[in-house]
Amino acid sequence: MTLNEQKNLAAVSAIDDLIKHGLIFSGMKIGLGTGSTAMPAVERLAERIRDGSLSDIRAVPTSFQTTIACENLGIPVYSMNSREIGGQLDLAIDGADEIDPGNNAIKGGGAALLREKIVAYNAKVFVIVADSTKDVPSLGTGFALPVEIIAEARTSVMAEIRSLGAEPVLREGVRKAGPVITDNGNLILDCRWKAGADGAAPIDPEQMEERLNRIVGVVENGFFTAKKPIVYIARENGTVDKR
Numbered sequence: 001m002t003l004n005e006q007k008n009l010a011a012v013s014a015i016d017d018l019i020k021h022g023l024i025f026s027g028m029k030i031g032l033g034t035g036s037t038a039m040p041a042v043e044r045l046a047e048r049i050r051d052g053s054l055s056d057i058r059a060v061p062t063s064f065q066t067t068i069a070c071e072n073l074g075i076p077v078y079s080m081n082s083r084e085i086g087g088q089l090d091l092a093i094d095g096a097d098e099i100d101p102g103n104n105a106i107k108g109g110g111a112a113l114l115r116e117k118i119v120a121y122n123a124k125v126f127v128i129v130a131d132s133t134k135d136v137p138s139l140g141t142g143f144a145l146p147v148e149i150i151a152e153a154r155t156s157v158m159a160e161i162r163s164l165g166a167e168p169v170l171r172e173g174v175r176k177a178g179p180v181i182t183d184n185g186n187l188i189l190d191c192r193w194k195a196g197a198d199g200a201a202p203i204d205p206e207q208m209e210e211r212l213n214r215i216v217g218v219v220e221n222g223f224f225t226a227k228k229p230i231v232y233i234a235r236e237n238g239t240v241d242k243r
């Protein structure tokens with residue numbers, strides 16, 4: 001299977017399985033993630049609304065990309081603070097950049113990590129859908145960890161991140177001169193640690209998720225370790241592992 005076929009398979013299988021097990025249901029409040037694996041999940045949700053399996057779904061999108069998709073597909077969108085949502089969701093479904101065997105994840109490849117974490121951490125159930133390339137033995141040395149920061153603190157935050165052993169790189173825009181500006185008006189630093197002699201990452205993602213957020217000027221980081229997701233990973237042979 002190609003990567004796109006795997007993304008689609010993971011997304012569609014997850015939505016159908018979650019409906020079957022009653023975790024996606026009519027009248028629920030659902031958080032919808034961002035990226036090329038979350039999008040087919042949003043499309044499948046819309047299909048299941050159209051075929052009458054689901055009704056009265058209230059969705060909270062995690063980015064402009066997902067808001068536009070919901071608008072085009074006719075899924076009603078709300079903010080986390082709306083009276084209909086009240087800051088709490090029944091379930092959130094999203095993609096990931098990397099997932100380790102303990103279901104800790106790195107997210108933020110699409111620069112949407114802040115809203116993604118607000119949505120995931122305030123949902124009763126968190127679900128990740130992914131292709132096989134996202135399944136890795138450890139986090140921090142492969143896909144660079146996205147950290148959302150206040151522009152004014154760029155230099156001081158970069159120095160602090162270096163002191164924690166990582167090399168931060170300011171994310172540059174594509175078809176736009178200068179850095180990426182997030183949906184929240186902030187910058188992104190992509191931070192990577194060097195692997196130790198044994199090939200493993202020299203950090204504990206759970207500790208690092210908390211440690212990075214203590215740096216003045218860091219808004220949020222892309223380690224997702226505090227809320228363990230149900231993970232659906234599509235494999236090249238066309239099967240899907242659920243863990």
Ligand code: 5RP
Nearest residue numbers: 035036037095108109110112
């Ligand atoms: C966006 C994200 C995405 O979920 C992550 O980057 C995975 O994207 P894709 O499914 O396109 O590979 O965290 O901020």
